[in-house]
Amino acid sequence: MELFEATIHIRDRCICLHAQRAARALARRFDDALRPHGITSGQFSLLNVLNRPEPVSMGPVAKFLAMDRSTLTANLKPLERNGLIRIEVDPDDRRGRKLSLTAEGRKTLRAAMSIWKKEHAELEREIGIDADLLRAGLRAIA
Numbered sequence: 294m295e296l297f298e299a300t301i302h303i304r305d306r307c308i309c310l311h312a313q314r315a316a317r318a319l320a321r322r323f324d325d326a327l328r329p330h331g332i333t334s335g336q337f338s339l340l341n342v343l344n345r346p347e348p349v350s351m352g353p354v355a356k357f358l359a360m361d362r363s364t365l366t367a368n369l370k371p372l373e374r375n376g377l378i379r380i381e382v383d384p385d386d387r388r389g390r391k392l393s394l395t396a397e398g399r400k401t402l403r404a405a406m407s408i409w410k411k412e413h414a415e416l417e418r419e420i421g422i423d424a425d426l427l428r429a430g431l432r433a434i435a
Contacts, residue, residue, distance in 0.1 A: 312434075319416075326412045330405040331375070337409065339368060340394060340402045343378060348391035350383060359435055377401055 294302065303310065323334035332340070342354050355365040369392065372378040377398035383389035394402065417424045 322416070323409070323412060326408050327405050330401055330408065332377075332401060332405060335368060336372060336377075337402075337405055339372065340377065340398055340405075343392050343394050344399070344402060348379075348381065348393040351390050351392060354392060372398070 320334050323337065327334060327337055338358065339354075342357055343349065351362055351365060355362050358365065360368070369378060369380060373380050375397075376395055379393050379395050381391050381393075383391050420427070
C-alpha cells in the first residue's frame with residue numbers, strides 16, 4: 294500500500310482518530326452547554342465523580358477518569374480555587390489527599406445536571422445508533 298493510500302485508509306478506518314475527533318466535538322458541545330454554570334464538561338465529570346457521601350482519595354478518581362495523578366491535580370486546582378471542592382490531608386495517610394464537594398460544588402452540580410440531561414437526550418437522538426451499545430464499546434476500551 295502506498296503511503297498516501299495508507300493515510301486515506303487510516304483517515305477512514307482508525308478508531309483512535311475517530312474517537313479523538315468525537316471526544317473533542319463532545320467536549321466543545323458540553324462545554325458550551327455548561328458555560329452558564331461556570332464549568333467545563335471535564336469539570337462536570339470530575340464533580341460527578343466526587344459526588345459521594347464520603348471523601349475519596351485521589352487514586353480511585355484518577356483511575357476512574359483514566360488520568361494520571363498530576364493531570365488530576367491540575368484539574369482539581371480551579372475547582373478548589375472556585376470553592377467547588379475541598380482537598381484535605383488524608384487522616385489515615387498524611388501523604389494522601391481526600392477530595393469532596395463543597396456545598397457550592399453540590400449546588401453547581403445540581404444546576405448543571407438539568408443542562409446535561411437535556412443536552413444528553415438531544416445527543417442520543419442525534420447519533421442515530423443504540424447509545425447503550427456505544428457506551429458498552431467505549432467502556433470496553435477504557
